[in-house]
Amino acid sequence: xxxxxxxxxxxxxxxxxxxxxxxxxxxxxxxxxxxxxxxxxxxxxxxxxxxxxxxxxxxxxxxxxxxxxxxxxxxxxxxxxxxxxxxxxxxxxxxxxxxxxxxxxxxxxxxxxxxxxxxxxxxxxxxxxxxxxxxxxxxxxxxxxxxxxxxxxxxxxxxxxxxxxxxxxxxxxxxxxxxxxxxxxxxxxxxxxxxxx
Amino acid sequence: xxxxxxxxxxxxxxxxxxxxxxxxxxxxxxxxxxxxxxxxxxxxxxxxxxxxxxxxxxxxxxxxxxxxxxxxxxxxxxxxxxxxxxxxxxxxxxxxxxxxxxxxxxxxxxxxxxxxxxxxxxxxxxxxxxxxxxxxxxxxxxxxxxxxxxxxxxxxxxxxxxxxxxxxxxxxxxxxxxxxxxxxxxxxxxxxxxxxxxxxxxxxxxxxxxxxxxxxxxxxxxxxxxxxxxxxxxxxxxxxxxxxxxxxxxxxxxxxxxxxxxxxxxxxxxxxxxxxxxxxxxxxxxxxxxxxxxxxxxxxxxxxxxxxxxxxxxxxxxxxxxxxxxxxxxxxxxxxxxxxxxxxx
Numbered sequence: 001x002x003x004x005x006x007x008x009x010x011x012x013x014x015x016x017x018x019x020x021x022x023x024x025x026x027x028x029x030x031x032x033x034x035x036x037x038x039x040x041x042x043x044x045x046x047x048x049x050x051x052x053x054x055x056x057x058x059x060x061x062x063x064x065x066x067x068x069x070x071x072x073x074x075x076x077x078x079x080x081x082x083x084x085x086x087x088x089x090x091x092x093x094x095x096x097x098x099x100x101x102x103x104x105x106x107x108x109x110x111x112x113x114x115x116x117x118x119x120x121x122x123x124x125x126x127x128x129x130x131x132x133x134x135x136x137x138x139x140x141x142x143x144x145x146x147x148x149x150x151x152x153x154x155x156x157x158x159x160x161x162x163x164x165x166x167x168x169x170x171x172x173x174x175x176x177x178x179x180x181x182x183x184x185x186x187x188x189x190x191x192x193x194x195x196x197x
Numbered sequence: 198x199x200x201x202x203x204x205x206x207x208x209x210x211x212x213x214x215x216x217x218x219x220x221x222x223x224x225x226x227x228x229x230x231x232x233x234x235x236x237x238x239x240x241x242x243x244x245x246x247x248x249x250x251x252x253x254x255x256x257x258x259x260x261x262x263x264x265x266x267x268x269x270x271x272x273x274x275x276x277x278x279x280x281x282x283x284x285x286x287x288x289x290x291x292x293x294x295x296x297x298x299x300x301x302x303x304x305x306x307x308x309x310x311x312x313x314x315x316x317x318x319x320x321x322x323x324x325x326x327x328x329x330x331x332x333x334x335x336x337x338x339x340x341x342x343x344x345x346x347x348x349x350x351x352x353x354x355x356x357x358x359x360x361x362x363x364x365x366x367x368x369x370x371x372x373x374x375x376x377x378x379x380x381x382x383x384x385x386x387x388x389x390x391x392x393x394x395x396x397x398x399x400x401x402x403x404x405x406x407x408x409x410x411x412x413x414x415x416x417x418x419x420x421x422x423x424x425x426x427x428x429x430x431x432x433x434x435x436x437x438x439x440x441x442x443x444x445x446x447x448x449x450x451x452x453x454x455x456x457x458x459x460x461x462x463x464x465x466x467x468x469x470x471x472x473x474x475x476x477x478x479x480x481x482x483x484x485x486x487x488x489x490x491x492x493x494x495x496x497x498x499x500x501x502x503x504x505x506x507x508x509x510x511x512x513x514x515x516x517x518x519x520x521x522x523x524x525x526x527x528x529x530x531x532x533x534x535x536x537x538x539x540x541x542x
Contacts, residue, residue, distance in 0.1 A: 003262040044255040045239065045446045142452075143262075180262050192267035197258050 004136055004144045004188075005043075006153045006179040009054075009062040010035035018092050022085040022151070023119070028061045035176025036065035042178065042197040043067050043145065050141035054080035054148045062176070063147045074147070079128040079135075082149035086119020110166035126165065129155050137186050153179060160188040201303055203510045203524070204411075215503065223534060224510040226352065226381065226487040226524040228409040229465065230458035232448055236410070239447035240440055249439035256442050257417075259449040263390045264402075264419050270392075272425045273445075275436045277380055277403040277416040280428070282308045284344070284376050284399060284418075287427040289314045293343040298333065300326075300354065300515045302378070305346035317342065320516075323491070326354035326481060330362050334369035345370050348378040350385050353515050353522040355483025357385050360394065367395040374399055374424060380416075383407035383459055385484045396421045399428075407459060408448045415441040462486045466525040472535035473523070476542050487524040495521045498541075505537035 010032025012021060028036065043049060043066055051074040053063045063074045088096050097104050106114040107122070115121040133156055136144065154168040157179060173179060173194040180191040203224035210217050253273040261268040274280040281304050289295060291313030297305050299320045309316055319336050321328050337345060347366060350357035358366070367375045375395075380403035383389030389407055393400045399420040405411045415437065418425065448455065466486040473490065474480055481489040492498040495511040495518050502509055502521075510522040525531060 005262070041250060041254045042258045044250075045443065046255070046259075046450065048450055178258075180267070182262065182265050189265065191262065191265050195267055195269070197254055197268045 002139070002142050002144070002183040004146060004181040004183060006156065006173075006181065007039060007062065007066065007145060007147045008150055008153050008173050008175055008177055008194075009056075009058040009147060010065075011175040012058055016090075019090055020085040020088045020093075020096065022082040022089060022116075022149075024089050025057045028058050032058065032175060033061070033065060036062040038196070039066035039176060039178070040068060046143070048141075049143050049145050050139070051075065051145045051147065052077050052080065052136075053146075054082070054152070056081055056149070059147045059149065063145075066147070067145060077132070077135075079132045080146065080148040080152060083125050083151045084116060084120035086116035088116055088119065108166065110164070125151075125155075129159065129165075132156065133159055137183055137188060150175075157190060157193060160190055201514045203522075205508065213503065215506075219506055220503065220508050221506060221526060221530050221533060222508045223523045223526060223530075224508045225411065226406055226485075226522075227411055228384075228407050228458055228462055228486075229524075229526040229530075230409070230461055232409040232444065233451035233454040235447040235451050236444045239443040243439045243443045245439070247439065249435055249437065249442055251434050253437045253442050256437075256445045256449070259446060260417050260419075263449065263452075264392055265390070266392045266419050269422050270419055270425065272418045272420075272428055272432070273437050273442075274416050274418065274432065275438075275441070276405060276414040277378060277401050278304055279414070279432075279436060280401050280416055280418050281305060281346075281376070281378075282311075283428040283431050284374075284401075284424075285309055285312050285314070287431045288374055288424060289344055294340055295344040295346070296337060296340055296342040297346045298328065298348070298351075300512075300517055301346070301348045302352050303514055305348075305376075305378075309344070309346075314344070321351075321354060321356065323517075324479075324481070326351075326356050326483075326489075328356060328358060328362075330358070330365055334365055337366065337369040337373075338371075341371065342373050344374050344376060346376045346378070348380070350381045350483070350485050352381065353487070353489050353510070353512055353517070353520070354481060355485035355487060355489055357484050364394055367398050370397055372397065376401065380406050381485055381487075383455070384462060384486045389455075393420055399424050404445055404448065407455060408445075409458075410441070410444055410448070413441040413444050414438075415445050462525060465528055465531060468528060469523070469525045469531040469535070472531060473538060476535065476539045478538065478542070481520075487522055489517075489520050489522050491519055492521050493519055495519060501541050502534075502537060505540070507534045507537050 013029040053074040154171040177194040179193045261271045285308035295314045378401045404415040479491040499511040512520040
């Protein structure tokens with residue numbers, strides 16, 4: 001049996017809260033760095049842990065603080081990056097709903113052809129999510145630490161719980177939290193979601 | 198002097214004029230192949246000048262994941278003995294009825310008496326010490342104990358209840374707690390890990406026996422949050438010291454060593470059982486790596502073997518004075534014991 005620890009990066013500066021932050025490469029806030037340091041207390045003395053990390057700044061900073069002894073040995077996986085919200089980046093939900101009500105509807109229903117305006121197609125996101133899921137379930141390492149984003153982690157958990165991806169907002173995965181997944185014979189079992197240890 | 202636990206008693210050896218180093222210890226049921234080699238390196242890195250993590254967060258996460266449980270459902274303690282006392286003190290009130298399924302480890306009774314619980318025993322009998330599950334579940338339903346202590350597989354009889362039978366016992370406990378001591382589970386089943394079988398079960402797992410860390414005092418409980426919160430409230434701060442946490446983590450990082458040595462232990466035990474049986478010894482049938490042997494007078498047999506340089510456990514304190522318990526060691530050491538046994542027979 002293998003273990004996958006899905007870690008959501010720490011909090012980002014307050015001015016970005018409640019805004020759609022995907023491809024925008026924001027840093028961790030002070031609170032976010034604190035959360036990442038707290039993660040280090042959970043992953044002490046684990047030299048054999050294999051660390052996979054999103055290329056984004058907030059994820060890499062979280063990984064550096066959470067597993068300091070790995071320092072640079074994290075493998076950067078592009079597929080672990082957050083959704084690209086395109087023209088919606090930096091806007092609040094209210095602003096987006098005023099600007100593009102039909103877009104919001106299509107997105108809420110995870111409509112097949114939906115694409116964030118100037119951003120990622122939902123289909124491509126789902127495709128790369130499935131690539132990530134397959135890669136994680138097949139990985140040989142007995143323990144994996146995956147540092148990624150809310151959208152990615154919650155979608156992965158939906159996939160592995162067997163519930164529709166459009167329900168991902170129902171899954172609570174706070175910044176700096178750990179979700180534990182056990183893998184046996186290539187099959188995932190979710191042990192806990194969004195815990196702080 | 199009534200021996201209440203296994204292991205070398207230095208005073209006794211001094212009185213008998215026996216050098217501790219010259220004695221082979223078959224009286225404790227520890228994995229004879231020792232802990233992971235990474236343990237020593239980890240221990241060297243421990244700074245005794247700093248306090249340990251009072252929550253043992255890193256070890257707790259590793260244990261939670263291995264046991265398919267969340268960290269909130271794991272409590273790390275200073276050995277199973279510590280957790281037994283925490284359970285008794287936090288979950289029992291004076292006068293509460295409790296049941297001990299025996300004959301078994303003496304600490305359940307000691308801790309229960311200390312709290313003033315009203316003790317009942319369900320005792321399996323010689324020659325095979327098998328537990329009649331129907332009778333046990335009926336007894337539990339009748340008695341309605343607040344706490345039931347079940348050691349599975351059992352020390353010293355070695356009897357092992359399958360999962361379905363444990364479920365039945367847990368169900369019979371109703372709203373009472375079942376303290377399921379699985380210190381020896383790793384020696385008889387595919388895996389020493391797993392979540393509690395039912396919400397009223399508090400599983401105790403030792404890292405002393407299979408992980409071979411008796412000197413460091415380390416164990417953990419896996420249970421629902423409610424009983425664990427109550428146990429946690431009784432736990433003194435820094436109960437799990439830095440050396441224990443570091444060694445525990447090193448062992449969890451090297452489970453291959455555990456699987457390999459448990460296999461080897463099973464093989465050694467099989468050969469020991471065969472060797473003793475060939476001398477005519479009456480060995481109780483059980484799947485464990487320790488053997489219960491009927492010898493007539495356990496105390497005398499133990500003394501005679503001690504004079505031959507082999508220490509076994511006199512079972513008088515278990516209420517079984519005609520028996521001794523022998524824990525397997527490595528092949529060559531087992532051979533020495535068998536030869537000594539043969540000489541004395």
